[in-house]
Amino acid sequence: MKRFIEGGSRTQSTLLPECLDDYIAETNLVRVVDVFVDELALGKLGFEGVEPAATGRPAYHPAVLLKLYIYGYLNRIQSSRRLEKESQRNVELMWLTGRLMPDFKTIASFRKDNGKAIRNVCRQFVVLCQQLGLFSEALVAIDGSKFKAVNNRDRNFTSAKLERRMQEIESSINRYLTELDTADRQEPAVAKVRGERLQDKIAALKEQMKALKEIEIRLNDTPDKQISLTDADARSMKTRGTGIVGYNVQTAVDAKNHLIVAHEVTNIGIDRDQLTTMAKEARAAIGAEELTVIADRGYFKGEEIVACHEAGIIAIVPKTTTSSAKANGRFDRADFIYAPEKNEYRCPADQALIWRCSTVERGLKLHRYWSSNCKQCAIKEKCTPGVERRITRWEREDILETMQDRLDQAPDSMRIRRQTVEHPFGTLKLWMGSAHFLTRTLDRVSTEMGLHVLAYNLKRVMKILGSGALIEAMRA
Numbered sequence: 001m002k003r004f005i006e007g008g009s010r011t012q013s014t015l016l017p018e019c020l021d022d023y024i025a026e027t028n029l030v031r032v033v034d035v036f037v038d039e040l041a042l043g044k045l046g047f048e049g050v051e052p053a054a055t056g057r058p059a060y061h062p063a064v065l066l067k068l069y070i071y072g073y074l075n076r077i078q079s080s081r082r083l084e085k086e087s088q089r090n091v092e093l094m095w096l097t098g099r100l101m102p103d104f105k106t107i108a109s110f111r112k113d114n115g116k117a118i119r120n121v122c123r124q125f126v127v128l129c130q131q132l133g134l135f136s137e138a139l140v141a142i143d144g145s146k147f148k149a150v151n152n153r154d155r156n157f158t159s160a161k162l163e164r165r166m167q168e169i170e171s172s173i174n175r176y177l178t179e180l181d182t183a184d185r186q187e188p189a190v191a192k193v194r195g196e197r198l199q200d201k202i203a204a205l206k207e208q209m210k211a212l213k214e215i216e217i218r219l220n221d222t223p224d225k226q227i228s229l230t231d232a233d234a235r236s237m238k239t240r241g242t243g244i245v246g247y248n249v250q251t252a253v254d255a256k257n258h259l260i261v262a263h264e265v266t267n268i269g270i271d272r273d274q275l276t277t278m279a280k281e282a283r284a285a286i287g288a289e290e291l292t293v294i295a296d297r298g299y300f301k302g303e304e305i306v307a308c309h310e311a312g313i314i315a316i317v318p319k320t321t322t323s324s325a326k327a328n329g330r331f332d333r334a335d336f337i338y339a340p341e342k343n344e345y346r347c348p349a350d351q352a353l354i355w356r357c358s359t360v361e362r363g364l365k366l367h368r369y370w371s372s373n374c375k376q377c378a379i380k381e382k383c384t385p386g387v388e389r390r391i392t393r394w395e396r397e398d399i400l401e402t403m404q405d406r407l408d409q410a411p412d413s414m415r416i417r418r419q420t421v422e423h424p425f426g427t428l429k430l431w432m433g434s435a436h437f438l439t440r441t442l443d444r445v446s447t448e449m450g451l452h453v454l455a456y457n458l459k460r461v462m463k464i465l466g467s468g469a470l471i472e473a474m475r476a
Helices: 029-038 062-072 080-089 093-095 106-115 114-130 159-184 189-220 275-286 302-310 397-409 412-433 441-463 467-475
Strands: 139-148 156-158 224-228 235-237 244-254 260-266 291-294 313-316 336-340 344-346 353-361 362-372 390-394
Touching: 029 093, 029 441, 029 467, 062 080, 062 093, 062 106, 062 114, 062 235, 062 397, 062 441, 080 093, 093 302, 106 114, 106 224, 106 390, 106 441, 114 139, 114 260, 114 275, 114 441, 114 467, 139 412, 156 189, 156 235, 156 412, 159 189, 189 224, 224 235, 224 353, 244 275, 244 412, 260 275, 260 441, 275 302, 291 412, 302 313, 302 390, 302 397, 390 397, 412 441
Parallel strands: 139 291, 291 313
Antiparallel strands: 139 244, 156 224, 235 244, 244 260, 336 344, 344 353, 353 362, 362 390
16 A cells, blocks of 8 residues: 555544634635625515514524525535535535534425525526626527426326326226136136236226326316326426426526526426517616527517517517428418518519408408419419419518518527527536426426526636636625
């Protein structure tokens, strides 16, 4: 062992540093957490127990438990039981909490009872980032991603799932009844054993069918015809794989420093109704009068884009392709050019498609255009299989056309979106592990996500500014 670095004897008495502070470097992340929480007005943010009760057993100050949680999420320790263990053996946590060691029930109850206040802390850090000038470009990328809930797919039911499961049970019951008839024709000893076993299986399946009938009654009373038994707010959502039962997390990420300026947890599986909401939250968070938002085609919806326009927000969203004309070798809608001064379209054959009528569908006013010369057109087979080619135009179509022009003039927009918003999602899912959320119901899941976002933003700002500069900014 003489050629190796040797440690000290475990039985040798040592003189530890007189001060616990000597174990914590000046650049240690826990010093940032300590200053950040100490500078917060916890009472104004909505935390309970800021003012101690006059009677009863003394409580833990909310600042201590908040520091504990922020440290845990910064170090991928989200479980209240694991946080309890870490507070008993982790020197950094001993320094941060003043050697306090709350039990896991106290830790879990703090997160449960102060969900709104914890989410306000996340927003407060975004305000600090704004004051530090980290959102100077007024450009954000918006995206949504599916996160797994504490709910197995087998514990989630839709009408189709329920019907399929009930058919499977009926088929199994019929099969066991057939096997029971066969067993009755065998020797008495064998028939008795097999019969009892099959009767038990049939009885168990009938109990399952009874439970499914009760679920069916509850399912019909839900607005979205979906029910989850473990986490009532979780919903089945489509993904590129087999789909998951979980939540749809929306984020707006700053394009300059890749900070999450706004986020929202929803149980709606589609993104197309979230653009305006997230854009307004992002603008309020960064404190900008003008804002440009970039999103993928999953957010394309005419009404949402118009709402952004009316709110003074510039949206860049690629249009969703729904027509199969181009794939079938025919002219696309883009091949027909609109002339606003004449209120007509020009087709590839240089014929005019004039306005014919207007209709209202789903609350939208639509105008119809077509030409009377389609039957005699030499290239009709490349245009439409019908009698004539008809073009439908929404009355607010000009706003969508302006947005398309912006997208054509900025071809790098989708690349900027990907490199801005995809990385935070990947990082968060890595931190959260394969199970993603540990809590249940939308409110508690939102709190858990708020802690993850706060931890992510803290680490990002520390990399940008450094711990010393960040501490000075917090104290200023």
